[in-house]
Amino acid sequence: MSAVSLGDLARTFMLRRQNVALKADAQRLSTEVITGLAADTRRKVGGDLAVLNSMDSSLALLAARSSITTETAMTASAMQTALAQMDGVASGLSLDLLSLTPGGSSTTIDQLGEQAEDAFRSAVSALNTQVGDRSIFGGTRPQAAAVVDADALLGLLDTVAAGAASAADVQTAIGNWFDSPAGYAGLAYGGGDVLAPVTVGPGEKVTLGVTANDPALRETLKGLAMAAMLNRGALAGASADRAELAQIAGKVLVQGHGERVDLAARLGRTEARIDQAASAAAAEATALKIARKDLLGIDEYEAASRLQATQSQLETLYSLTARLSRLSLTDYL
Secondary structure, X not given: OOOOOOOHHHHHHHHHHHHHHHHHHHHHHHHHHHHOEOOOHHHHOOOOOHHHHHHHHHHHHHHHHHHHHHHHHHHHHHHHHHHHHHHHHHHHHHHHHHOOOOOOOHHHHHHHHHHHHHHHHHHHXXXXXXXXOEEOOOOOOOOOOOEOOHHHHHHHHHHHHXXXXXXXXXXXXXXXXXHOOOOHHHHHEOOOOOOOOEEEEOOEEEOOOOOOOOHHHHHHHHHHHHHHHHHOOOOOOOHHHHHHHHHHHHHHHHXXXXXXXXXXXXXXXXXXXXXXXXXXXXXXXXXXXXXXXXXXXXXXXXXXXXXXXXXXXXHHHHHHHHHHHOOOHHHHO
């Protein structure tokens, strides 16, 4: 029987084809060893991808919902921090204001006025808190500042309180301005309506229904503004009237404490629901990932052994190719 031999060109093509095939096998086996999952998913599930597609769709939905839930939780937490800041400055100032006696010295009243203006600025800053580039108390207009800056707002209040002849007049003027749609809501509040509910789980929606136009927050700003007028020239020279205004502002802030607490509690209940939804979603995602691993999982030891064998074959092929490439007539003879 005559021997069948391969020409140089045919042999080269054969070696290249084997090299490509072995490299592809090595790449596939490497991926399987690293991930623990079959690289050819269609073959692994016998061509029926319905279950796998359902799992992947559910995981994608959970991932998207997780992103929304995380952002909502961050916003709620930032709101709680801002509310705590406002309540802290308002409660602390109210005690100092109420401790002022009718015959308090002008120096003491001046100091309280400075403290009140600082507290007012701190409250405005808290209301303009941002998470990322979104104003958390801006409602449906998060791109804008929730409230005009403190200097602008105090300028508006100076005009409102101008001409007031008594503490009661200052209280009425500022109170009416904050309660009027053409006052604080129209000139100082830069946000929009309350945000729509956010879906954080199956059938579970939460609402961060707090804006800088919330009645509880307006009432706090109202009390702080009345006290801040002591440092803005209101009732100048009338110590008794200024002391009375301090008392009035302190009472407004004390009365608003309960509303601030209720607001924080309501927000706290929302945070609890967000946490529960996040935990449930994380548990569901973990279960789906385990099920997916069971569906597509491989014997990692077997895959590693096959990878090692493939790498050995590649090394042998490289050695053989190198040897054949060095053949010459001299070597043959």
